[in-house]
Amino acid sequence: MNGPRRTSRDIRSESRLDVLHAVLSAGETTRNELVHTTGLSAATVATVVAELTASGIVAETRLTANRVGRPTATLVMNADRGRVVGIDVAETYVRAVIFDAALNQLASVEEQRDEHVTDPNSIVEGIGGVLDRVLAETGVEREAVLGVGVALPGLVQGPSGVSVVVPHWAWHKVELDHLRERVGLPLVIDNPLKVMATAELWLGSGRFASSMATVNLGTGVGAGIVLEGRILRGATNSAGEWGHSLLVLDGRECRCGRRGCVEAYIGAPGIQQTLREIHPSHPLADLTLQRDFIAAMAEAMTGPDPDPAVSATIDRTAYYLGSALADLVAIVNPELVTLTGWTTWALGDWLLPATREHIRTQAPGNSSLDLQVEVSTVRGNSVATGVATIALERFLADVGLLTSHAPIAL
Numbered sequence: 001m002n003g004p005r006r007t008s009r010d011i012r013s014e015s016r017l018d019v020l021h022a023v024l025s026a027g028e029t030t031r032n033e034l035v036h037t038t039g040l041s042a043a044t045v046a047t048v049v050a051e052l053t054a055s056g057i058v059a060e061t062r063l064t065a066n067r068v069g070r071p072t073a074t075l076v077m078n079a080d081r082g083r084v085v086g087i088d089v090a091e092t093y094v095r096a097v098i099f100d101a102a103l104n105q106l107a108s109v110e111e112q113r114d115e116h117v118t119d120p121n122s123i124v125e126g127i128g129g130v131l132d133r134v135l136a137e138t139g140v141e142r143e144a145v146l147g148v149g150v151a152l153p154g155l156v157q158g159p160s161g162v163s164v165v166v167p168h169w170a171w172h173k174v175e176l177d178h179l180r181e182r183v184g185l186p187l188v189i190d191n192p193l194k195v196m197a198t199a200e201l202w203l204g205s206g207r208f209a210s211s212m213a214t215v216n217l218g219t220g221v222g223a224g225i226v227l228e229g230r231i232l233r234g235a236t237n238s239a240g241e242w243g244h245s246l247l248v249l250d251g252r253e254c255r256c257g258r259r260g261c262v263e264a265y266i267g268a269p270g271i272q273q274t275l276r277e278i279h280p281s282h283p284l285a286d287l288t289l290q291r292d293f294i295a296a297m298a299e300a301m302t303g304p305d306p307d308p309a310v311s312a313t314i315d316r317t318a319y320y321l322g323s324a325l326a327d328l329v330a331i332v333n334p335e336l337v338t339l340t341g342w343t344t345w346a347l348g349d350w351l352l353p354a355t356r357e358h359i360r361t362q363a364p365g366n367s368s369l370d371l372q373v374e375v376s377t378v379r380g381n382s383v384a385t386g387v388a389t390i391a392l393e394r395f396l397a398d399v400g401l402l403t404s405h406a407p408i409a410l
């Protein structure tokens, strides 16, 4: 066991995080409102606000005149404290998004990737390229960047044995050193599942739930799990690989090498396989790029006469998704499940009602009684947003404001 006990330093750190989340979600607030929204004492709020304003993270803006007593200063995140960049490296694209220090998105650039090219050098160059472009396009000097976060698909392990294991992608310390050199700025790396849960916790409905799961639907699938306000990482940062839990014994081959994984049914290639099984000669069954396929599915569902084979594929996918989520709900018992990822943005409206129903009928006992299942409200690219948030957390840790629980600081 190497888990640290909670120290008074952790508790102060948590109070600062609570206040930061409250300022961020309110947009503009006051010390009195913070006492109500965080449940912290007035004295603690006053101390924390003094620390956050002294470090330039939070700014005092205008004075609001009260009817009685002294005018009250309002508090906002100090957007001009610096910039953070989040980079989402997916099988089919790499995207860099630049944010101000209040996590407002300023600009983004994306490059399509050939999903069959997986050598680390080309991926490192892809990451460096979109970073350079997004800084150039926004005219941001490198000195103004507080941190860069990179989300790499697959497994990211802790600092002791840094390695990134991705189906088809195998990264070792040498490639990660190469990435650090290429980026040349304070860098954090995390797994997309933890990153999406962080985005949900800071900016989405997760702010109001103490236990939740954020489920990503894309090429791969997985779940970022928050238990009692904390992101569940596990012993080797591998928690949440729900996409590689078993849905069908001896079922379809999964790219991880096992058979019958959830991902083999509801990952984008799995959905295409379902369409092939329903209608082998369907024109969409032969599309070679996953994003084209999912976009074409959405198009075939739009309008008064949805394509019957596509509609049947959606029903079947909701059945798989709802069944697999019923297991997750049985184990975690969350208040909230949010769906995110590019398959969700394209097909979520059609998948959601049947998925909810399958969870409700299959989850055991009371586990889904008060469960909310929604499309995530974190707009845009939640992976880039989440990993930029972790980069900001890392900066706050470096200046001594937070105790960092992020595992990877290179």
Ligand SMILES: [Zn+2]
Pocket (backbone or CB within 6 Å): 243, 244, 245, 254, 255, 256, 257, 258, 261, 263
């Ligand atoms: Zn698998």
